[in-house]
């Protein structure tokens with residue numbers, strides 16, 4: 001049975017063009033900064049994001065954590081949204097590696113605004129109060145169903161933070177999905193931020209790798225920190241080659257993923273007891289609440305697996321489906337009919 005894998009867009013397999021590019025990649029030792037393919041990837045990423053420099057890192061988590069560490073000092077605090085990846089899914093790395101605490105703020109469906117961020121900032125507090133050193137935002141917001149932050153909102157938060165002397169980092173793991181949904185470019189989204197991390201290994205389909213972008217000085221410091229964390233790789237042009245194909249070819253393919261997600265959301269909204277607002281589904285992530293159907297997400301995941309669909313619960317009542325280029329529209333329809341059958345039964 002060929003499984004329909006909707007657990008994440010991380011499950012995408014490299015395209016034939018990526019595999020060819022990997023096989024033929026020109027390589028060198030990247031710890032000496034001599035891998036020509038890595039260098040090309042970094043130049044292209046910096047140009048596309050409109051920043052001075054970029055760095056290839058093994059994972060999004062390492063990229064985020066390098067940025068958190070470079071922007072902060074131990075004993076300070078990072079303000080972020082309460083469902084953000086840096087807070088919930090990076091295993092406390094910011095505390096372990098940077099010695100910072102994380103102050104969660106609730107967004108409106110995951111989307112923060114300057115008023116909420118400003119209320120959480122402590123600038124020059126009394127000596128016994130933890131001062132804020134960094135703001136991080138997430139766009140698109142994974143656990144808020146791929147919600148996107150409007151450009152003006154992000155700009156206002158960044159301007160407000162900068163006026164207080166605070167840097168802002170963007171976890172843009174899915175920044176290309178956000179750009180498509182917002183009808184803008186990744187450079188426009190990245191513009192007000194001091195640093196951005198984005199992933200090649202999610203909807204863009206590369207087998208591994210993420211990028212961080214920022215000023216030349218910031219990226220030079222990031223090179224040392226990547227090595228310290230064990231992320232200095234050698235002939236890693238074989239992976240960067242797939243990343244180059246991902247950057248050049250994959251953004252144009254994301255439209256299908258967004259249409260598929262919308263189709264899933266509309267279908268799900270028609271199943272009695274399922275709670276989801278299809279209008280809120282703008283990118284490739286669909287989160288829906290099944291509590292009123294009387295099913296648990298763990299049982300539903302197991303039942304779906306038996307029928308050939310892989311999907312995870314993110315809480316006892318919420319399921320997450322993520323669309324990507326390895327799932328076609330017939331498989332989306334098949335998933336919907338299986339979900340309707342399973343959830344239709346008590």
Ligand code: TLP
Nearest residue numbers: 008010059060061062085089142171173
């Ligand atoms: N997200 C994964 C899981 O870790 C939840 C997924 O399947 O969606 N930022 C955001 C917003 C992410 O969604 C992820 C991965 C990361 C950072 C971390 O990237 P990796 O997995 O490369 O460390």
